[in-house]
Amino acid sequence: MRVLVAWDNPAEAELLSLYLNVGDDEAQITHSADDALRLAQKNTWDAVLMALGNGQEEEVYRVFQRIREQLPDCPVVGVCDAGSVFNIARYLTNGMRSYLLRDRQGDFIFLVRSTLESVIDAVRAEREKALADRLRQEIEAVRKLQESIIPRNIQCPPGYRICARYEPSQIHVVGGKPVILAGGDYYDVFTLTDDNLVILVGDASGHGMKACMSIMTMHTLVRMIRGQRYQDTASFVEEINRRLCEQSIIHGEGGFITLFYAVLKPNEHQLQWTSAGHPLPIAYDRQRECLQPIGADAQTGLPLGIYPDVRYETHTLPLAPHMRLVLYTDGLVEAFEANTSTSYGLEGLLRTVRRTRDLDLEQALQALFDDSFASTGGQGRHDDTSVVLLERAMP
Numbered sequence: 001m002r003v004l005v006a007w008d009n010p011a012e013a014e015l016l017s018l019y020l021n022v023g024d025d026e027a028q029i030t031h032s033a034d035d036a037l038r039l040a041q042k043n044t045w046d047a048v049l050m051a052l053g054n055g056q057e058e059e060v061y062r063v064f065q066r067i068r069e070q071l072p073d074c075p076v077v078g079v080c081d082a083g084s085v086f087n088i089a090r091y092l093t094n095g096m097r098s099y100l101l102r103d104r105q106g107d108f109i110f111l112v113r114s115t116l117e118s119v120i121d122a123v124r125a126e127r128e129k130a131l132a133d134r135l136r137q138e139i140e141a142v143r144k145l146q147e148s149i150i151p152r153n154i155q156c157p158p159g160y161r162i163c164a165r166y167e168p169s170q171i172h173v174v175g176g177k178p179v180i181l182a183g184g185d186y187y188d189v190f191t192l193t194d195d196n197l198v199i200l201v202g203d204a205s206g207h208g209m210k211a212c213m214s215i216m217t218m219h220t221l222v223r224m225i226r227g228q229r230y231q232d233t234a235s236f237v238e239e240i241n242r243r244l245c246e247q248s249i250i251h252g253e254g255g256f257i258t259l260f261y262a263v264l265k266p267n268e269h270q271l272q273w274t275s276a277g278h279p280l281p282i283a284y285d286r287q288r289e290c291l292q293p294i295g296a297d298a299q300t301g302l303p304l305g306i307y308p309d310v311r312y313e314t315h316t317l318p319l320a321p322h323m324r325l326v327l328y329t330d331g332l333v334e335a336f337e338a339n340t341s342t343s344y345g346l347e348g349l350l351r352t353v354r355r356t357r358d359l360d361l362e363q364a365l366q367a368l369f370d371d372s373f374a375s376t377g378g379q380g381r382h383d384d385t386s387v388v389l390l391e392r393a394m395p
Contacts, residue, residue, distance in 0.1 A: 001046040001120055005029040006036040006063065008051045015109055016049075020116075033063045040070045046120050049112065051102075052080040057087060068095050073127075075119045079108065097123070143168060146183075146212050149219050154189045157197055157266035163361045164189065164388040167369065169207065169331065169381055184211025184257075185329050185384030186219060190226065197264040198226065201278065201386055203329040204250075204257045205303075214250050218257055218304070232314040233274040237261050241276065241304045241312075250305035257304040260327060264319075269392065271317040271325070276310075277303035279333070282326040282349065283317065286357050291350060294325070324361075325390040326353060326368070331383035335372040344375040361389045 003020055005027050007013040013029045020027035027049075030036050040048070048067055052060055067076065075097035080088060082101050091099070097119050100108050147166070156162040168183050184204030191197055200222070204214040221243050230236040237259065244250045250257065260281065262273035277300055280293040294317050301312045319325075326349070336343035352371045356364035368387055376382075 001025050001116065002044060003027045003047050003049055003116060004036065004039055004045045005049045006033070006051065006067075007031060007049075012106060012109065015106065016112065019109060019113060033059065036063060037066050037070070040067050043071060043074075045071060045074050047097075047116050048074055048076045049116065050076060050078050052078045052084070052087065052091065052099075057084075061090070064091060064096070065094070073123075075123050077112075077115060077119055079112075142209060142212050143183075146186075146216060149216060150187065151189050155191060157195065157264070159393055160197075160264070160266060161361050161391045161393060162189065162197075162199075162389065163365050164386070165365055165369065166386045167381070167384070169383050169385075183207055183384035184215045185331060185386040186215040187327070187386045187388050188219065188222065189388065192226070192263070195266070197266065198262070199264060199327065199388060199390065200259060200261045201327045201329060201388060202257055202259045203278065203331075203384070203386075205255050207383070210249065210255065214247075214255060214257060214305075217247050217249060218244060218259070233261050233263055233272050234312040234314040237274045237276055237301075237304075237312045238310065241310055242308045244305040245308035247305070256306050259304055262327075264390070269319045271319055273315050273317065274312050275300040276312060277301060279328065279330055281328070282353060284324045284326070284353050284357070285320055286322045286324060287320070289357075291353060319392045321392055321394045323392050324353070324357075324364075325388075327388040327390070328368075329384065329386045331381055331385035332368065332372050332387060334383055335375050335381045335385075337375065337377035337379060342375070344372045348372070348375060361391055365389050 005013070005016060007016065007029055008031065010031065013031065017027060017029050028039060030039060048071065050064060064076065076095065078088065078091055078096050078099040079102050080099060085101065088099050098115060100111055100115055102108050150166050154162055154164060164187055166185060166187060184206065186202040188200050189197065202215055202218060204211040218240065221240055225239060230239065244257065258278035259276040260273065260278040262271050264271055280295055280300065282291065283294045284291045295315050299313060302310045333345050333349055334343055348371060352368050356367045359367065365387060372385065373381065
């Protein structure tokens with residue numbers, strides 16, 4: 001620690017110098033008010049130690065005020081005689097951090113070092129907390145901006161039902177207080193001019209601010225070009241990939257985005273889709289009780305934002321009456337309990353889908369989140385989670 005000492009007793013000052021200048025610690029001691037103010041301008045001090053009430057109370061108080069002006073973030077510790085302790089009040093109310101009582105034997109000197117260290121540690125802790133609070137506020141602002149792009153009141157074509165939910169990762173820390181993080185999950189649903197319905201689910205690599213900003217960049221690009229005509233889902237994904245590869249925030253430090261992009265053609269009861277490294281949705285034919293990932297043998301393709309000239313494939317899926325699709329990000333299946341290797345997994349997802357076959361979509365969606373969360377032992381999912389459920393009704 002580096003301490004500026006403004007002292008009035010040369011004998012005590014010499015002892016303080018010996019006591020405080022130990023190891024890497026440094027104390028600079030002055031007996032002059034002008035020197036104290038000049039040294040304060042260096043602004044490199046961890047703390048200031050001042051002798052108070054030496055018969056020149058007003059002059060000492062003036063020096064204290066000037067030091068506080070020059071070093072507003074530097075803690076000041078005062079030392080005063082027991083007979084003048086009543087003067088401490090105005091120092092404390094104007095920013096003095098702590099004080100010691102000065103005894104005639106000079107034993108107070110042995111408390112100076114521990115007092116200074118405690119004050120400096122307390123100030124540093126407060127600064128770190130203030131910085132953490134500020135960062136938390138900024139993260140919360142970004143997270144709310146991210147949530148603002150999630151669609152509400154989704155409109156679905158006649159004969160179909162759809163519901164969706166996004167939940168950010170939530171980690172429970174000491175005391176059970178949850179910390180909600182910004183992340184990189186995303187889903188979107190919107191109608192094209194030909195009344196076909198676009199459904200997409202995306203997931204940026206990593207966590208935190210970068211992943212969040214990456215997914216918002218993709219959302220902006222999707223919305224910018226959604227009115228343009230593409231022959232199939234693969235050509236649209238290829239265009240998105242080319243544009244994302246131009247964005248340094250995506251591919252910097254090895255970043256990428258997985259995407260499942262689909263177009264529902266309700267008049268043909270067909271889903272056209274392309275996957276860019278994203279988990280394939282689950283298709284459940286509730287009449288035949290057939291349950292499996294769609295296109296199990298299909299190539300999912302490379303994630304977005306890695307190479308600009310990647311070619312993707314277009315696939316089609318006929319939608320039989322009562323067929324239910326589960327589109328999801330890996331946060332759902334990778335939920336696990338701390339200190340274990342057991343996760344909710346694809347098997348857990350399939351169990352929940354089977355168990356909720358007779359429930360409506362909203363209830364089935366709630367069950368997926370409940371079962372996934374339960375697999376964490378109450379600790380919360382460590383990754384964002386997005387789920388979209390689509391169902392064709394009976395004629």
